[in-house]
Amino acid sequence: MAAYILRRLLLMVPTLFGIMVINFFVIQAAPGGPVEQVLAQIQGTAVDATERFTGSASGGETLQRPNTEAGSGGGAGGYRGARGLPPELIQRIEKMYGFDKPVHERFGLMMVSYLTFDFGESFFRNRRVVDLVLDKMPVSITLGLWTTLLVYLISIPLGIGKAVRDGTQFDVSSSTALVVLNAIPGFLFALLLVVLFAGGSYFKWFPLRGLVSDNHAELSLFGQIADYLWHIALPITAMVIGGFTTLTFLTKNSFLEEISKQYVMTARAKGLVERRVLYGHVFRNAMLIVIAGFPAAFIGVLFGGSLLIEVIFSLDGLGLLGFEAALGRDYPVMFGTLYFFGLIGLVMGIVGDIMYTVIDPRIDFEARAA
Numbered sequence: 001m002a003a004y005i006l007r008r009l010l011l012m013v014p015t016l017f018g019i020m021v022i023n024f025f026v027i028q029a030a031p032g033g034p035v036e037q038v039l040a041q042i043q044g045t046a047v048d049a050t051e052r053f054t055g056s057a058s059g060g061e062t063l064q065r066p067n068t069e070a071g072s073g074g075g076a077g078g079y080r081g082a083r084g085l086p087p088e089l090i091q092r093i094e095k096m097y098g099f100d101k102p103v104h105e106r107f108g109l110m111m112v113s114y115l116t117f118d119f120g121e122s123f124f125r126n127r128r129v130v131d132l133v134l135d136k137m138p139v140s141i142t143l144g145l146w147t148t149l150l151v152y153l154i155s156i157p158l159g160i161g162k163a164v165r166d167g168t169q170f171d172v173s174s175s176t177a178l179v180v181l182n183a184i185p186g187f188l189f190a191l192l193l194v195v196l197f198a199g200g201s202y203f204k205w206f207p208l209r210g211l212v213s214d215n216h217a218e219l220s221l222f223g224q225i226a227d228y229l230w231h232i233a234l235p236i237t238a239m240v241i242g243g244f245t246t247l248t249f250l251t252k253n254s255f256l257e258e259i260s261k262q263y264v265m266t267a268r269a270k271g272l273v274e275r276r277v278l279y280g281h282v283f284r285n286a287m288l289i290v291i292a293g294f295p296a297a298f299i300g301v302l303f304g305g306s307l308l309i310e311v312i313f314s315l316d317g318l319g320l321l322g323f324e325a326a327l328g329r330d331y332p333v334m335f336g337t338l339y340f341f342g343l344i345g346l347v348m349g350i351v352g353d354i355m356y357t358v359i360d361p362r363i364d365f366e367a368r369a370a
Contacts, residue, residue: 001357005350012346017111019342024107024335034123034329038093110335119336124328129336132321139211139317142232143309144301147239148294155244156290159251164278166256175249182245187308190238194312198234206234209314235313239301247290247297254286292355295348 094100101109113120119129162171198208207213211231216224258264259282267277307319318337325333 001354005354008350008353012343015346016339016342020111020114020335020339021107023338024110025103027331027334028103033099034331035090035093035099037124037329039090114336114339119340120332122325122333123330125330125333129332132333133318133337133340136316136318136321139310139315140319142211143235143239143315143317144298146232146236147243147301148298150236150240151244151247151297152290152294154240155247156251156287158244159248159290160255160278160283162248162252163255163259166252178245178248181242184242186238186242187312189241190235190309190312193234193238207231211315235309235315238309238312243301251286251290254289255282258282258286288356292352295351295355299345299348 091100098106098109110120117130119133121128122132125132158174162174165171193206194208196202197205207230211228212224213219213227213231216227219227255278264277264282267281268274272280307323309315310317310320311323321333322337324330325337
């Protein structure tokens with residue numbers, strides 16, 4: 001297993017490099033880079049903005065130290081909105097953001113700094129990318145962890161129950177309900193919950209903003225826990241509803257496949273009670289693919305499934321950070337978070353393989369590789 005893990009770790013290097021190369025050069029072709037964003041601000045605020053960039057101002061949100069992460073360079077004539085502005089101003093803005101260097105040099109400098117986890121500083125927030133990610137992480141971890149746990153706690157018992165009662169009225173009706181829930185987007189459920197329970201049109205039982213109340217620090221320990229659960233109830237419900245359909249059917253099918261095997265028939269022939277057969281023999285084999293997929297499921301929810309929920313419930317998490325960075329062409333935030341999340345995703349893939357061997361020691365990845 002050690003040799004397999006070492007090979008996977010070595011394979012992470014070209015994989016992560018390929019991810020960064022593709023995304024970096026694709027984004028270069030997208031119009032409206034950081035320089036265009038600044039030029040639009042200058043054109044919109046005329047003389048005041050021009051003086052702010054050409055004068056002796058320093059330390060503001062727009063005048064920051066040069067970054068080398070990315071961008072779409074070019075001369076004064078290569079930017080939209082540059083007409084009528086002095087070339088010296090364009091060159092000053094390019095140098096300020098590091099766009100005075102060739103694209104391959106910017107990419108090389110970015111990757112060298114990323115090797116030491118130096119993700120640079122945001123173009124427009126005047127903060128380090130690492131600090132921004134750490135600030136937003138608690139919200140996303142809360143949504144991802146609670147959602148994944150609840151999905152598993154619901155899906156596994158429900159899937160086992162459907163497998164045991166395969167073809168019955170319970171199985172048919174629950175399958176219909178699951179298909180309907182899965183067809184409704186999570187953000188529509190979120191809006192429905194807001195209308196019904198967060199002061200939209202009916203009841204105002206739950207808050208609509210943040211993870212905790214303003215007076216959270218003044219509450220007792222029990223009060224802080226209750227306040228936290230009170231705030232996350234609606235967003236977690238919106239993410240869980242419809243999110244356990246696939247896992248439920250996967251659990252059911254895994255159980256059905258194992259139940260039909262010879263060792264189950266032998267166990268029943270020996271006179272073992274059905275509960276012992278199901279949970280003493282079938283469960284371990286059937287749950288292999290379900291439980292081993294937990295790390296990947298958590299990462300998927302953490303980084304990809306909460307943007308609209310964060311917007312609807314005013315939760316300032318990683319999804320909203322990435323969305324705002326893409327809209328504002330904040331390349332250090334975009335590429336820094338992409339590198340960080342890509343690395344975590346690759347590591348979680350290895351963790352998932354390790355969990356396979358923990359759950360079932362008969363699995364030998366080294367023998368398969370050979």
